[in-house]
Amino acid sequence: MSDSFQRDLLRGSLDLMVLSVLADEPQYGYSIQKQIRDVSQGRVDLKAGTLYPLLHRLESDKLIRSKWDDSTGRRRKWYELTKAGHNRLRSQAREWHSYVECIGQLLTPILPKLPKPA
Amino acid sequence: MSDSFQRDLLRGSLDLMVLSVLADEPQYGYSIQKQIRDVSQGRVDLKAGTLYPLLHRLESDKLIRSKWDDSTGRRRKWYELTKAGHNRLRSQAREWHSYVECIGQLLTPILPKLPKPA
DNA sequence: TCCCATGTGTAGTTCAGCTATACATAGGGC
DNA sequence: GCCCTATGTATAGCTGAACTACACATGGGA
Numbered sequence: 265m266s267d268s269f270q271r272d273l274l275r276g277s278l279d280l281m282v283l284s285v286l287a288d289e290p291q292y293g294y295s296i297q298k299q300i301r302d303v304s305q306g307r308v309d310l311k312a313g314t315l316y317p318l319l320h321r322l323e324s325d326k327l328i329r330s331k332w333d334d335s336t337g338r339r340r341k342w343y344e345l346t347k348a349g350h351n352r353l354r355s356q357a358r359e360w361h362s363y364v365e366c367i368g369q370l371l372t373p374i375l376p377k378l379p380k381p382a
Numbered sequence: 383m384s385d386s387f388q389r390d391l392l393r394g395s396l397d398l399m400v401l402s403v404l405a406d407e408p409q410y411g412y413s414i415q416k417q418i419r420d421v422s423q424g425r426v427d428l429k430a431g432t433l434y435p436l437l438h439r440l441e442s443d444k445l446i447r448s449k450w451d452d453s454t455g456r457r458r459k460w461y462e463l464t465k466a467g468h469n470r471l472r473s474q475a476r477e478w479h480s481y482v483e484c485i486g487q488l489l490t491p492i493l494p495k496l497p498k499p500a
Numbered sequence: 501t502c503c504c505a506t507g508t509g510t511a512g513t514t515c516a517g518c519t520a521t522a523c524a525t526a527g528g529g530c
Numbered sequence: 531g532c533c534c535t536a537t538g539t540a541t542a543g544c545t546g547a548a549c550t551a552c553a554c555a556t557g558g559g560a
Contacts, residue, residue: 272516273481275547276391284488294507304484314548316509321547337556338507357489363391364482366422370402371475390547393516412538432517434540439516455525456538 274308278318280360281308283345283353286328290344293319319343327352392426396436398478399426401463401471404446408462411437437461445470 285296296319297310322328327349333340345353403414414437415428440446445467451458463471 271548273394273478275516276388276394277485278548281485281488284492287492292507294505300488303487307480307484311549312508313510313550313552318547320509339555340507353492357492359388360391360485360489362425363388366425367395367399367478369421370399370418371478374402374405374471374475389517393547396517410538412536429518430539431519431521431541435516438540457524458538 274314277360278310278314279322280353280356282315282318282322283327283349283356286343286345286349287353290331290342292333292340292342294340296343322349388425392432395478396428396432397440398471398474400433400436400440401445401467401474404461404463404467405471408449408460410451410458410460412458414461440467 281300282296285291285299291299293312293315297312297315301309319328319330323330323343326346328343329346330341330343333342399418400414403409403417409417411430411433415430415433419427437446437448441448441461443466444464446461447464449460449462451460
């Protein structure tokens with residue numbers, strides 16, 4: 265997940281990925297990074313310089329809210345979805361599916377010519 | 383297809399869309415724009431200021447080649463895929479499907495909660 | 501002691517899609 | 531004749547998000 269094609273793919277869907285990871289329970293930055301890496305089998309490995317500014321942006325947009333936890337040696341900033349964040353997640357998920365279908369329409373004639381992926 | 387979410391989605395997949403439109407036969411800029419608009423039911427409406435620089439970039443990367451047609455009153459620049467362009471189309475289509483599956487994994491727990499789209 | 505994983509953060513670069521603008525032709529309505 | 535729209539290509543400059551590179555700190559294993 266390091267070439268420019270996939271970097272640009274991220275650009276459109278990274279907000280959606282992070283919001284979906286936060287859908288069920290609060291998480292902190294590092295755990296979000298790990299979960300996305302695990303779910304994607306290592307194909308999506310967010311850099312810290314990508315993730316933290318993103319979280320700050322989502323928070324300033326009031327889609328997530330944060331709370332520091334200093335109870336352990338490791339300071340962690342926990343994030344959870346706001347009401348607006350849940351709404352955004354739903355709408356972006358719908359748009360994502362709509363868009364994927366769009367591209368699918370264009371690729372359908374190409375597909376039969378594609379050799380089976382390993 | 384005008385908000386910032388979809389603008390960023392485009393960024394990752396626009397090359398793929400244009401290459402796929404050119405897969406079967408040569409086309410010129412305006413016809414590419416129309417075909418993408420039609421296939422997407424108007425959801426993806428490329429601006430001229432997006433399409434033409436993109437075509438120039440694809441050509442400078444030698445993924446497509448062009449030929450002017452001045453035989454009619456309307457000057458048209460026809461584009462067709464090069465060998466490298468066909469290869470790029472195949473590889474990007476594979477990456478696209480892989481990436482879509484990735485996001486799908488993350489969204490799967492969300493899906494049952496999504497109200498049916500109209 | 502050293503190194504790595506953990507944990508958060510910022511400064512500056514890159515680059516693609518955007519807006520705005522420019523130019524030109526064909527054809528229909530007034 | 532004139533205007534407006536669709537057609538057709540093109541460039542200059544703006545914006546914004548993911549990137550690289552760096553900074554700082556703790557915990558635990560070798």
